[in-house]
Amino acid sequence: MKKLLSILFFVVIATNAFSQQNCQAYFTSSYNPVGNTINLNNYSYNNDSTQILDTAWIWTVQYGGASYTYTTENPVIQLNSYPPSVFVCLQVLTPTCQSTYCDTIILNTNPVDTCIASFTYYPDSMANNFYFYDNSYTNNGTINSWAWVVYASNSTVLFTSNLQNPVFTFPGNGVYQVCLTIYSDSGCQTSACDYITIQDSINPNCQLNVSATIGHVTVPGGNDGFIELNVTGGTPPYNYEWLNLNLYTQNIYNLTSGIYVVNITSADPACSAVTYTAQILEPYDSLNYVVDTLYTNNIDTCFGYVIDSFYIDSIFISGNNLVTVVWVFSGGGMNSTLYATYTYNLNGSQIVVLTINCDSAKNLATYSGYIYISPTMGVNAEDPQNTLLMYPNPVTDILNIDFADLLTGENSLQIYSSSGQLVYSESLPSGSENFRINVSFLKKGIYFVKFEDGSGKYVTSKFLK
Secondary structure, eight states: OOOOGGGTTOEEEEEEOOTTOOEEOOEEEEEETTTTEEEEEEOOEETTSSOOOOOEEEEEEEETTEEEEEOSSSOEEEOSSOOSEEEEEEEEEOSSOEEEEEEEEEOSSSSSOSEEOOEEEEEOSSTTEEEEEEOOEESSSOEEEEEEEEEOTTSOEEEEEOOSSOEEEOOSSEEEEEEEEEEETTSOEEEEEEEEEEOOTTOGGGOEEEEEEEEOOSSTTOOOEEEEEEEEESSSSOEEEETTTTBOSSEEEEEOSEEEEEEEEOSOTTSOOEEEEEEEOOTTSTTSOEEEEEEOOOEEOOOSSOOOEEEEEEEEEOSTTEEEEEEEEEETTEEEEEEEEEEOOSOEEEEEEEEEEETTTTEEEEEEEEEEEOSSTTOOTTOGGGGOEEESSSOSSEEEEEOTTOOSSSEEEEEEETTSOEEEEEEEOTTOOEEEEEOTTSOSSEEEEEEEOSSSOEEEEEEEO
16 A cells, blocks of 8 residues: 555645735745754745735744744754755745745755765685775765774674774674764765675685665655665575565565565585675655755646545656656545656655646645655666566557567456556467557556466556556
8 A cells, every 4th residue: 555645754735825815935045064054034025026024934844854843034943963955844924815835955065965975895815804995975075084883683783993994803604784974074974884794704615795786666655676686706606585575586676665685595505695685765764865856847737626645656767867756646535646747867865846736826735755766767687577668658649568578478468547447458479579559548547557478477567648
């Protein structure tokens, strides 16, 4: 079940304007990294250029999972941590009008965090001896201190160090977590962690080096995360066992957020399994730094019912740095789907803002949520799921489906609506490489395509109409 944005720290701001709505809330901000403060300045105005007579101001400031309220006209916010961004709303009141304006303030001079913790490590010829090298960087000031912590598998602290490039000697075989926290003279603080497996370090035939490319879920509550492993050393070929998943492949896809553990064994029967742990994050998780806030043009529509809840269903990358976000609204037993296209410049977690204009700007409602844009979006040439290519997406009439070499026997293709209703079914001849279908008869919405190859295996994908 999709998680409602109301429980995912998503913010909805609905401003109902009076028939004589005239005022517009607006503010500017400036960030002082030395004092770690934000100066908020009220610049609200009247739409007819007359002087605004605002008499009350309600500021709502959200960061770090907490919300703070201020009622002065131009407050100075003293932050108690160093978040990458702060969400601010200003509501102004006049004798005849009220208005709300919200924005996400990125606290860094760069669109990404001003300092990024990073490190590499290498074993030496001595058993269980590892050299660690700080590769962190900052775009504002200099890094002036480092804090290393090494944890055992039971989370017990084994070592600490304040050196920039320390050396740790691990006590024996096992899985250890190493974390580095850096501090800059501009007040930036951030951390990076990695898991290190020590396994028969004296026997080079059993030494495996494991790293992973991780794709976090693209929408809250999504299931499109992935983990692609890179394993070297030891004696190939390698075997993989993902614990609690009953999967035995090197790479795994269609994952929800969470922690995933895999046992890796090499072809040498004398070597025991190496355990590797990876984590897939939600777009709003604190470890997923917000890199930007995306806006699109107002969407002119009226729902005809009171909205009880909303969520972001999915996103589609459509080229030229464009992402289409599928918003779903619910209320009074009815649902509505809206598609909004945004321009993005950076990969990573983004805040997306949607403003709905109903009845010629007399009723404005602004909604915001989180998405995650992966550099690869889970593309893997060896994964059969990604050989089912559909375009254009969104589609108006003709939908093209490329199967590559999937069709080897008796096959079938079904299209289902978002409510689960079968709306189209077709048998496909063996050896077909592509298929065209006119979907102009379908209503606007989200549709799921299920392709079955006749052996019980199937591939699913979806498109927008």
